[in-house]
Amino acid sequence: MDYRLRLAKRMLFNKKSSLIGAVLAVTIGILVIHVNFVIFQGLFDAIVRDISDYRNGDILVTDDSDYIDKSDLSLVNWFERIPYVEAATPRLSSTAEINMTKNGMRFEETRIPIVGVDPFRDIRASTVHETVSEGNYVFSRNSIVLGSNVAKDLGGAQVGDSVKVKVVDRWGEDQIRRFTVSGIAKSPGGQGFDYTVVIHIDTLRDMMSRPGDTSSLMVKLNDPSKAFEVKEFFLRSFPNDDFLAETIEESAEQQLAGFRSGIAMINMIGYFGMGSSAFAILTIQIMLVNGKTKEIGIMRAIGAKRKDILLIFIFQGIIIGAIGAGVGTAAGLSYTVYADVTKMSFNNSLPLEVTYNWEKIIQTALTSFALAIIASLYPSYRATKKLPVEAMRTV
Amino acid sequence: MLEINNLSKIYGEGENKVKALDNVSLSIEQGEVVLIVGSSGSGKSTLLNMIGLLDQPTNGKIFIDGTNTTTLDDNEISSFRNKKLGFIFQFSNLLTDLSVLENVLLPREIEGTNNTAEKDARDLLKTVGLEDQMYKRANKISGGQAQRVAIARGLINKPSIVLADEPTGNLDSVSSETIVQLMKSMAKKLNQTFIIVTHEKEIFGDVDRVITIKDGKAFEGDQPSKMEVLA
Incomplete structure (x- = not known):
């Protein structure tokens, strides 16, 4: 294993509270999006399902x-x-x-x-x-x-x-x-x-x-x-x-339009949540870099280049992102499965239509992963700017 | 081996200007064990940092193995430090996230040549008497042991010069004696140049040379009456 990756892993795993904090930040971001998706998209899909099953079918034919x-x-x-x-x-x-x-x-x-x-x-x-x-x-x-x-x-x-x-x-x-x-x-x-x-x-x-x-x-x-x-x-x-024929999206457009904007807004809140997670990672990574100032100085003294230091902290971002995305996706999927198995409904409302939208699940995980790495760039860059003599004076 | 020409280091500006090193010139040959002594704030650690390329001089040149190190860029300085210089610090400065063995291996891993790295590291740890401690985390060993690990780490890349900054400054007398003997024996065994900054000259006993730094200037010897200005 590359020594930079090993060091990144050790530094991170030896600071368990920081690791857990950073991973939780990513996990919660993903979970919020999954929960939003299951509840609101599930509600939307359930309404579409019921309109289709009870009233409009997949195609509704009328006459002018x-x-x-x-x-x-x-x-x-x-x-x-x-x-x-x-x-x-x-x-x-x-x-x-x-x-x-x-x-x-x-x-x-x-x-x-x-x-x-x-x-x-x-x-x-x-x-x-x-x-x-x-x-x-x-x-x-x-x-x-x-x-x-x-x-x-x-x-x-x-x-x-x-x-x-x-x-x-x-x-x-x-x-x-x-x-x-x-x-x-x-x-x-x-x-x-x-x-x-x-x-x-x-x-x-x-x-x-x-x-x-x-x-x-x-x-x-x-x-x-x-x-x-x-x-x-x-x-x-x-x-x-003079036939009119409409698909369910067309025939139920008015009923669904409000829901669509609601879902878009909720998803936006989810993505803001993800952005907040990135800020949490940024803060935790800055704390990690500050806590490892002396180690950075020692490494620079024994020959590590700036890019080696940069890589160590970017690897930390990758590890945080990978674990967070994995745990978050697993938690989100567990919630989805739970909603599906228990036929989750709210206030005796219609049971949610739970669909596994793999594209969205993968997209959410990858976005969180990428955000964790992006959030690590600035702290990593800061780490490379530390001068060995001054860094080693840090207690 | 090491040649320093007209080296100066000035900290601060204007009225706050402090001349830490004042036109120092000296040369050190292969295999010499050199003590740099002087009172606190005399400039001895500054000189060591300059030789170790950890800090930039204001004026002057430092040649190590014929290379003018003052013209190197940041990446070249890092590579040079890694290959040509070994460091032993007052507080050992091991990476506490790594094991003893991994700490010794680190300079070699940074260099990127790993063929015999582990064997060399094990041999060095055996030489410093820590073969039974190599898998312990670096923060689980005593101060004296940590300093021995630092010596092994400083030697792993077979550097031209090992720079030691107060290597016994944080140790009890028994551990200090052990470290001193170890450095001297390694110097003899490997024909290794050691430049040691200390204010505990006595415990080093006979060494090849003593350089005294006083008010930023370097003098040969440690007896005031016999000191010769190195310029």
Whole structure:
């Protein structure tokens, strides 16, 4: 082993408190970024996941003129012939008034979002049916799934209860029907159908006097990375229609924009933390150099050149950076694994979507490593400026 | 071997100017053991630092083995110190992060020639009687032992001159005697030049030469009546 590296190692390891301090500085910098990444990026990814799974799919097809009048069956079949497409399902959306009489009391709710689904296709393209915690998903033309908050506002509606739903049809006439509650939907986070009711799409079409119309087509891919490709292919294939097709990033842009800036800000705080770690290393390294002034003088006296002294302290920076990056990454990964295994969530919110972003993990480790070395440059340079005679006088 | 011509060293400026060395000229031959004596502040350590290239003279030239050392740049001075000069300091000045053996090896590692380094270091430690201490950390041995390690470290690169600054100044009388005998025997055995700064001339007994520094000037001998100005 090169004597400079050996000396750097010995000097550092014999000053355990300084070593631990410097390593902790790097470790904490990395950990802050990892924790930020897991919590905020995990939250962001979870929201994207839920918007995609419950509402928009990987591609959301709508029409410029409010409703798609082309046969939903033909569109679904067209999509499902593409190998990247797992499933597609039509949906029709509107608002409704709902009332229910329970124990002699009448409960009424207005302006409730109502979604018509094709029960057989919906369960393939969406996971809304998995959020039905009591009872079953929509299975017949007169069944209705109430969001848990709607059920609560209706005086605690339960499976089997009967509710009246009023929608306004395309001619402005009220259309009222009675439904039997088949299930209650409840999901963590804000993207589920807790404030929505779900009925059969054909029933809603009848009530809205819109036979064959569809508000949107939700397309789920088996490889979400191909969303843009599939979307472009779809739009090219129907050039004469007024279809709008958006990937999840596009369709949920407004919902996600705020989160994106939040994440950017939090990451910036993380990088500031990393910068603070570099200052901590700089301070510790200056202390180490000052504490080794006499040794520097002795080494210079017996023939070490300035560059040898420089290398010893840069090697210390490398050792601090390497250990700190290793420990920090290990701690960060442990936290990530813990979050993943325990399905970590906050305040009963949605479970975080934990992804191992190796590019980011490696980038963070390398940045910390580089910062530790950069932070060592000035103290190392200072060490080379010490004159042997004066340095050796230091006690 | 060593030739010093008109060497002066002035510290400070203006009214604070102090002449530490005043036009000193002297020469020392291969294998000589030379004591430099003088009262505190006389300039003897300054002279040693100049010879050891640890400090720059204000005027004058120092030739070691024919090389004018005053014209060397910083890197050349470092290499020169490493190859041609050995140092023994008052407080031994070992690196406490290293073992005894590693301390002795260090000048050779700095030089970059390691073929026989470990064997030479072991041989030297055996010569100074520390073969059983070589793996101990340098801060775990006594002051006398540390000074013996410093002698071994000073000799490892087979330097032209070994410079010792108060090598017994921090030792008890028994250890001092051991160190003195060791240096004298090494000088004889290796035909090694030793320049020793001390104010304990008596414990060195007979040496080849004594140079007295007084008020920055060098004199041959140590008896005031017989001193001859070296200029």
